[in-house]
Amino acid sequence: MKIIALLKRVPDTEAKILINPEGTGIKEDGIKFVINPYDEYAVEEALRLKEKTGGDGKVTVVCMGPEESTELIRTALAMGADDAVHVCDAALAKPDAFVSAAVLAKVAKDEGFDIIFCGKQAIDDDMAQVHSIMAEMLDVPQVNVAVAFEIAADRARATIRRRIEGGDERVETSLPAVISCEKGLNEPRYASLPGIMKAKKKEIRRKTLADLGFPGVPGEARSRITRWFPLPKSGGVKMVQADEPRDAAKELVRLLREEAKVI
């Protein structure tokens, strides 16, 4: 099977995010960047599917992002992916979601695929939309927020558990399809030392927009950010103090009822 795993470079979850002095984005210096955590589940699920289905199966990592994404692509290759396409073009520095989707759809079409795994969202802009827009552009079904994935014996269908409020939906889909992954789907493996050595020899195909056949950025920006701002400061904490813990508990109950009026 031809399996694609999408990968994005994002700030680490523990990173402190501050707005730049121009107010046009975030301060990037000093931030540690990592593979989008949800994309790690996508890479892992792609590898497991290849291992299960065997034959001439192949996992291709597809990443759109700056130069620095290369080391993260190498990590995915060290986990066991076969090769990678890295779309790297200065014109894609701050792409619109529809532009990202168009570029990724073109790569997927060029590579060919039976299935595309990706994260349920990237933890930077948190839009959770590029992959669904891409699925529509590719005219394939999508199943979002997968916590379990099982391929059918004929490899033409799959059953997915997708997380919803208060439970899971069991979704049956035909393939090809786009599946977005949620934590809990699997436990991503670490790259082994032999894996890291092998990854050095694996091919990362760098592509510009021109290489993909686009005369320029495919499409204009459909939205505009007018303002960046930090979360308003909280009003400050009221510490509930008492000599006896029971008195503190009693006072807290009173505050919740009479002052905050939430219970």
Added chain:
Amino acid sequence: MANDILVFGEVRGGVLKKMTKELIGAARLLAGAGGGSVDALVIGAGAGAAAEGVRNFGLRKITVADDEPLHSYSTEGYAKVLADVVTRDKPSYVLLGATAMGRDLGPRVAARIDGVMFSDCVDVRVDGGQCVARRPVYSGKVYVELVRAGERPNVITVRPNNMPPAVATGGSTPVVAHSSGVTREMVRALVAGIIPLEGGRPDVTEADVIVSGGRAMKDKANFKMLEELADLLGGAVGASRAAVDSGFAPHPIQVGQTGKIVNPKLYVACGISGAIQHLAGMRTSKVIVAINKDPNAPIFERATYGIVGDLFEVVPLLTEELKKVL
């Protein structure tokens, strides 16, 4: 300039989601200034009966699609209905809840109608005739405001518990039946069943009260204590990533950047230090109570009320004291 608005009324188990009223409230704001109209679209099994709940909210019309192939949710089936109604009525804005269904459907519809997509907004308002939407990025560590560029129809998903719900204004909105033309063959990915979460408590994303435990809970069995408090308040039990990664709690209840983003009226953090990735998931809760042994724990910087103390002592006492007054 008039903005016509379409509200998607989500039906789960034959019941219209509570947040539909929040969407109607948001739609009125967007339509109000220019005298635009607000329509609703309700899809699924029991959609007709569910729509009755919002017939007295001053909507222009409610379109109902409930033919058999729509009785189970499918992205493709529902996206077709939404896209067809948008093509027919040409609203400027389409509002959906940022729920599992809305977040799946929104971008697909936006792509199908060649529109614009704003995800997971916490506020919408009108400025110069345009919708200005506010949304968290980097898991709420910072926020942005954005507007559409041009006149493409704009699909917006709005997070539950953020916009004030609309109140009924009386009257009786006409209901229009819509024959969807969706067939089983058209739908390549279909929901074949629903597996409910164990425990029977509300989901953390929908609960008004959440009692959460961190690494300091020490053991899975100790969550019983939080369950008791949560049940007393009709709430949900949550957990920090540290607690989930330690195996004390399952991932579906994890609150934080790699878990659920929650916005309850009351969030009780028990033995949670307040790592930035946890705060990102719960910092917009209306009232936050922190119970922690460490007076310097960062959770106190975000809390409304704090108690420095041993959670194993404080939580049972809190439950006892609550029982006396509830």
